[in-house]
Amino acid sequence: MFRQVAHRILTRSTTTYSAGAAATIRRPYSTEVVADASSGDSAFVEAWKKVAPNIDPPKTPIQYMEPRPPTPSTLPSKLTVNFVLPYSAELSKAEVDMVIVPATTGQMGILPGHVPTIAELKPGLLSVHEGNDVKKYFISSGFAFVHSNSYADILAVEAIPLDRIDQAQVQKGLSEFTQKLNSASTDLDKAEAQIGVDVHSALNSALTG
Amino acid sequence: MAMAALRREGRRFAPLISSPNPINAIRSTLAPAEEQVGLGVRSISTQVVRNRMKSVRNIQKITKAMKMVAASKLRAIQVRAENSRGLWQPFTALLGDTPSVNVKKNVIVTISSDKGLCGGINSTSVKISRALHKINSGPDTECKYVILGEKGKAQLIRDSKKDIELILTELQKNFLNYTQVSVLADDILKNVEFDALRIVFNKFQSVVSFLPTTATVLSPEIVERESEAGGKIGDLDSYEIEGGETKSEVLQNLAEFQFSCVMFNAVLENACSEQGARMSAMDSSSRNAGDMLDRLTLTYNRTRQASITTELIEIISGASALEG
Numbered sequence: 001m002f003r004q005v006a007h008r009i010l011t012r013s014t015t016t017y018s019a020g021a022a023a024t025i026r027r028p029y030s031t032e033v034v035a036d037a038s039s040g041d042s043a044f045v046e047a048w049k050k051v052a053p054n055i056d057p058p059k060t061p062i063q064y065m066e067p068r069p070p071t072p073s074t075l076p077s078k079l080t081v082n083f084v085l086p087y088s089a090e091l092s093k094a095e096v097d098m099v100i101v102p103a104t105t106g107q108m109g110i111l112p113g114h115v116p117t118i119a120e121l122k123p124g125l126l127s128v129h130e131g132n133d134v135k136k137y138f139i140s141s142g143f144a145f146v147h148s149n150s151y152a153d154i155l156a157v158e159a160i161p162l163d164r165i166d167q168a169q170v171q172k173g174l175s176e177f178t179q180k181l182n183s184a185s186t187d188l189d190k191a192e193a194q195i196g197v198d199v200h201s202a203l204n205s206a207l208t209g
Numbered sequence: 210m211a212m213a214a215l216r217r218e219g220r221r222f223a224p225l226i227s228s229p230n231p232i233n234a235i236r237s238t239l240a241p242a243e244e245q246v247g248l249g250v251r252s253i254s255t256q257v258v259r260n261r262m263k264s265v266r267n268i269q270k271i272t273k274a275m276k277m278v279a280a281s282k283l284r285a286i287q288v289r290a291e292n293s294r295g296l297w298q299p300f301t302a303l304l305g306d307t308p309s310v311n312v313k314k315n316v317i318v319t320i321s322s323d324k325g326l327c328g329g330i331n332s333t334s335v336k337i338s339r340a341l342h343k344i345n346s347g348p349d350t351e352c353k354y355v356i357l358g359e360k361g362k363a364q365l366i367r368d369s370k371k372d373i374e375l376i377l378t379e380l381q382k383n384f385l386n387y388t389q390v391s392v393l394a395d396d397i398l399k400n401v402e403f404d405a406l407r408i409v410f411n412k413f414q415s416v417v418s419f420l421p422t423t424a425t426v427l428s429p430e431i432v433e434r435e436s437e438a439g440g441k442i443g444d445l446d447s448y449e450i451e452g453g454e455t456k457s458e459v460l461q462n463l464a465e466f467q468f469s470c471v472m473f474n475a476v477l478e479n480a481c482s483e484q485g486a487r488m489s490a491m492d493s494s495s496r497n498a499g500d501m502l503d504r505l506t507l508t509y510n511r512t513r514q515a516s517i518t519t520e521l522i523e524i525i526s527g528a529s530a531l532e533g
Contacts, residue, residue: 043309052340058409058421061471062306065298082295086387086473089295104452118303120452120459143466145303148447153299155470157387 071148075113081128083154090137090159091128098129099152101144102202112150119144121156123199125206136162138206140199167207174200253516258509262502269498275326276491283416283484286385290413290477296470297424304432304445304467308425312404315345315352316374318397318472320410320479321361323378328486330411330419330479331360337421338365338409342372345407355397357476374401381480387473394469404431408471413481417489424475426468429460 041060048057081099083091099110102124110117121142128135142156177196184190319338321331338354338361346352355375356362362376377393397406406426411419427435436445450456 041306041309047309047344048340051343052336055336055340056421058337058423059412060306060308060422061297061301061424064412064422065301068302082299084295084299086293086296086470087289088292092295108451115449116447117449117451118459118463119450120462122452143299143463145299145448147302151302153302155296155299155466 068147068151069149072150076150077112079110079112079114079150079152081152081154083126083128083156083159085156085159094128094130096128096130099154100125100127100129101154102126102139103144108144110144110146110152114146114150114152116148117144117146119146121154123202125162125202126154126156126159136206138162138165138203162206165203165207170200170203170207174204253512253519255509255512255516258505258512262505262509265498265502265505269495269502272491272494272498276488276495279484279487279491283481283488286477286481286484287413289385290474290481293474293477297467297474300467300470303448304427306425307427307435308407308423310405310425310427310431310435311350312427312431313350314402314404315341315350316355316397316401316403316406317341317345317352318355318406318408319357319361319365320408320475321356321358322479322483323359323381324483325360326487326490327483328490330482330486331358331364333419333421334409334411334479335361335364337423339369341407341409341423342369353401355401357393380476385476385480387469390473390476391469394465394472398465398468404428406468408475410475410479411482412478413485416485419482419486422475422478424471426464426471429457429464432460432464433457 041062044060045057048055078095078097079099081091081094081096082089083094097111101108101110101119102121103119104122107124108119121139121144123140124138126137126139128137137159139154139156140158142154144155145153147153174197177193177200181190181193181197184193317338319334321334342352342354352372353374354365354369354372355377356365356373357377357380359378362373362378365373375397377396380389380393383389405428408424408426410422410424412422414420432445450459452459
């Protein structure tokens, strides 16, 4: 009976989903949940079985991920970039030539074979170079990891393609926050105004530079 | 239709039966809610069964509507959950996954739903949390709970009241977004001391399958300790640190960012699982109501036919008594 119920629900859900266009768009990570049968951390599973033998141990995130390739012996020609935001995965395993990220210590270029790095990012311009194509985004802060196998993970909270930003609004915001900074009294207000000034001036320089 | 037939029969025999009995007989079948057993009762009442059928039919309608609502909510939130899946992967790729790490201060963050009627997912999460608590509480380690959601609170407050640090409810009142979750994560990080955070949630695999999962986030000191000890995070030292003044500051920011990212994905996945579980629970409920309605309809028809037969027998025996 449960198999029938499950089958009925599955067929019903596929009919409801095919009604929307969402089902036909292939989203990155949508088929990610592989949940391989090999139980992840054996020590954890052992400890679990001692305490709760009747319950299946919970899965852990590493079981849902495709394992990353090991460090190749020769220098790879392309950099594999994952550029992720909370709301979408902009680039997923995209093979590019170079990325330039706005680290807190300045613009940092990442090429294949870059030394493994953990970089904290500040609001600024991110550019992805693929052949003659350059895609530019303005990102809020985040992190960038470069691994030894020429995989780069860039995580940001917000990213906007440059052509969507309105110059006039940026100028207005900049003047507004500079004013707030001058008239700020408490530390918290000062910090908030300072952040606003930083972001807007970064936006400004990204648009002009 | 039965009533009309009865009335016709009654009228045919009325001239033969001068007593007001047939009128009483008709009136008693038309009258509502009579006792089924008792002296002087002429007919078996179908009203009781009819009332039950009406309420079961209403329940079926309600559960069907709830299923539709859950299906539409699921469609909306599934897109967002799948889009957020890329967010935790870089952290696991960098720091590995260490659920069996041995630390002094464990905090279990249990994510559950606010509303009920969603199948067994909240009980599963609570069972997993309790088992994790048992694994990690020893003579020199302690284990606390942070609970998100009313249902988890209701279950855990019964036996682990003293271990609960923080309870957060009504997450889904406003649209779930990253800002809200990062404020939540900030709250938890500020108020709770931890060496390792274990987030327990149900990962959405498909509409009928939800996998209970636990994700582990370590505090920066423990990350340092584990990287020195070698093992999974062993090669963290090989990574150059860019930005920030000191390595520990960057690692602190990293841990906080990791927590908010993993929480965001966990909360979305759990919300998806909740809607999916509610869909299947309401679906099986509608189906059960349908089955019950079929059985009640059979009982109703039997009762109705029995009462018609009784009436006919009375009338005919009355008529034949007068004749013969």
